[in-house]
Amino acid sequence: MTASDIPIRVGDPGDWDAIWNLLGQVFHDSPSAEASAVDQAVFEPARSLVLEDDGAIVGHGAAYTRDLTVPGAVLPAAHVTLVGVAPTHRRRGLLTRMMHRQLREIAAAGREPIAVLWASESKIYQRFGYGHAAHRLRLDVPTPEVHLPDTPTRGRLRAVDTDAGRKDFATVYEHLRPHRVGWSSRDEAWWSYTLADVEAHRHGATPLQAVVYGTPDGPAGYALWRTKGDWNERGADGRVEVREVAAADPDACLALWRFLFSIDLTRHVSVHHAALDEPLQYLVDDARRLGASIGDGLWIRVVDLPAALAGRRYAAPLDVVLDVTDPLLEANTGRWRLTVDDTGTATCTPTSSPADLSCTVLELGTVYLGAVRLAALAAAGKVTEHTPGALRRATASFGWHRMPQPVEVF
Template identity: 55%
Template sequence: MTDADLPLRTATPDDFPKASALLFALFHRALDQEAQDLDRRVWEADRALVVTDGPDVVGHAAALTRELTVPGAVLPAAHVTGVGVAPTHRRRGLLTRLMHRQLRDVRDAGREPIAVLWASEARIYPRFGYGLASTRLELAIDNRQVTLPAATAPPRLRAGTPADLLPELTKVYDTLRPERPGWSSRDEAGWATVVADLAIYREGATERRAVVHEGDGGIDGYAMWRTKSGWTNTGPNAEVHVTEIAAANPVAYAALWRFLLGIDLARRVMYGFAAVDDPLLHMVDDAPRLDTHLSDGLWVRVVDLPAALAARRYTAPFDVVLDVSDPLLPENAGRWRVAGGPGGATCERTDAAADLACDIVDVGAAYLGGTSLAALAGAGRVRELRPGAVNAASTAFGWHRMPISPEVF
């Protein structure tokens, strides 16, 4: 039997142990029963694909059924995860088979106009039509070098474990989510993975802790973090590892950051999920001391182009004809007239002359408003066929908040 003949099928619940063991090995993690049990809670057998070689699972790709906030809307989105092939079966086309089958399954189901993922290796996924739709800042803050404006009143903060504060965390998150492009819905199982405190994930740090901020209208912000002890010849040198922070207003956000930057015996505060327009950049007195590093975030694959482009909102009125190429999902290929603005949009096939030409990768990259069509045109990826079309479309596709995903799924 050749690799092209190896069975590729929808998983069954019985496949989970072997699929999980494969993924733990691929991502260089020690097999852990608690972590497997947690993963099983979100794994959907009917949305997972496996390639088998005899009794072994040698390839896997899954999708989670969740929603994603996009500019002006909340959409069903296939959250792709757990993609990998056993090292004994690499470079034989199994990944391509898995990704092609998954895209076709999502398209044929007709429920989700887009798919999203985090890429362990960025060069892989453009081959399957995914575009880099958001970037993030990783912060490594020397807390002795930055200062926030003084509070006008003592903050009302309450600390505890994430599990104890889960109702408050959930309420804040669900209140903010509809306005935050890149945020995903979380059901009970999803929250369980967010607040889980397994020893395998601590890497020498403490258990995860949480703090909530209470404003005049109730709880309006929270943060979760760990600390990692450290000492030098000159004194304490601990680190604070912030895993998530969210707030409904500037007062709550500043109060939470004052708390995190002021934890005793700590000298560095690390945070890996700041948006490129994060308010903290403009709150501190010396932004370069935040020591930012730009990294990739969500990758978006437009699966149903007319549904996806009609579902989101746009910052300004526009009317443009796109000529789109999509070799994997030919239903998306061709010329589309997209017209709309802040109140809604339409996307329909047309025989009119194209204003812009691009690949489906570029539509995905621009979809969340975090990658401008003008930048893609500057890189030669979007071609302007009518003078002025790039500027108008780029403005419309932008958004007032840059997209950011607060979690890796």
């Protein structure tokens, strides 16, 4: 059977074990029945695509049905995940066939104007029109060398186990989510997934721990973390591995970070999913000691161009004609007039007017969350300005007042 003869079919609940084993092989993970059960609980077979060769599953891709916060709005977004091809079947065009079918099906369904994913290898998904829209900030802080203000805060910290704190976590998260670009919706199943404490994922650290910051008006923040004990010739050298910090106001932000920096017998705090404008950088007395580095985060694919561009909000008024090329989803190709009023609300309609700017759908995905500047892409030769001043105006409008935060891997 040639690669083109290998059929793609919709998944079935009974495929899960074979899918899990395939992905374990692809991503070099050791088998874990506990981890398998956690992932299976959010698996959506109807959104799963399976490549099957002689009875064996050799390729897979799927999507979760969730919303994503974008600048000024919350939109349905296909959360693409669980993608892999068996080592025996690589470089035969199977991934391309599968990703093309998935995007066409998302477009045909008409529910989700964008798709979002984390890329295991960044060069792969650009081929399918995904643009790198949100970086994440990683911190590795030697806590004895960094100090936070000792300003009193009005609330109180309360240690909780994850089950007892779940309602408070959800209250804070849902209060913040409409305004935190890059955050995904979490129903009960996704909270169970988020708080699952799979032993194989601890890598020698403690079970997941939690604290809630409470105020007279209710919970205003929480932190999730693990600790990993260590010692050296100078004594304790433990590490706090931060999973998630959510703070509704500066008081909560200061109190939570001050707590995490002061856990007994630890000398380091590591963070892997902070926003590039994480407030901690402006609280500490020596930001250089935060050990900041940048990694990739969310990749965005514009699926329904007019719905996607009209669905988000903008930072400044704009009237611009975009000439866009999309070799996969042809309905996106053409000239589009994007008009933004004083409130940041937009319309996007086809037009025959001359183009002010031209680009591919990948560049629109790259700037979609407001973090990457159109002018930067133009400087790299990825966006062409045809009308003087259009690039400056569009760059200002596509921006946003806060950077996106890729808070979780899905």
